[in-house]
Amino acid sequence: MPHLSREQVRDIDRRAIDEFGLPGVVLMENAGRGAATAIQQHFPTGAVAILCGKGNNAGDGYVIARHLELMGRTVTLLTSVEPVSLTGDALINATVAKRSGIPITTLGNACLADWQAAVEPAAVLVDALLGTGASGAPRGNLATAITAINAAKTQRPSTAVVAIDLPSGLDCDSGIAPGDCVQADLTVTFVAAQQGFSNAAAQPLLGTGEVV
DSSP: OOOHHHHHHHHHIIIIIIIIIOOHHHHHHHHHHHHHHHHHHOSSSEEEEEOSSSSSHHHHHHHHHHHHHTTOOOOEEEESSOGOOOOHHHHHHHHHHHTTOOOEETTTTHHHHHHHHHHHTOSEEEEOOOOOOOOSSHHHHHHHHHHHHHHHHOOOOTTHHHHHHOOTTTTTTTTTOOOOOOSSEEEEEEESOBBBGGSSGGGHHHHEEOOO
């Protein structure tokens, strides 16, 4: 399967929604369920913390949380924004996760120590902070959350880090990280590998790649 650019992946989603009439929330459900299955296959034990930002990547994170919990995993959601501030399909899935009783902690502009304390109990950290639409160096609480993920891996090498779509901070087209970037053990992406994944500079950040 070829590597696709940001615009090509967006066009596939657009065609599925506009030409075939498949609702975006169904695409998100399929992606999140597939990612949860991949996480369970690669890292089948231990508590899971899913770090969510504010876009559709976060929506995937909420779906993943629900499916991992259904698999019997202990799951916590850590968010950079209040879930009620989300829109569209991401808001739908954040609402479902909340009504499912999955613990959600909004850290917002919390300091690094607070982010580190929040991720500390987890054996598996899932990065659903930034998706393929992000460009430039991560800023503010997103940069803080990325630092907390990487610090957890440094302090506890047994901690597994899973990136959804791509490691947050990596440009999907160039494969370059212009600032802070998650260092993943497993990257789960959808439809096809991103164009930037073929850049040798991206390899140390991606870990194992899996398309679902």
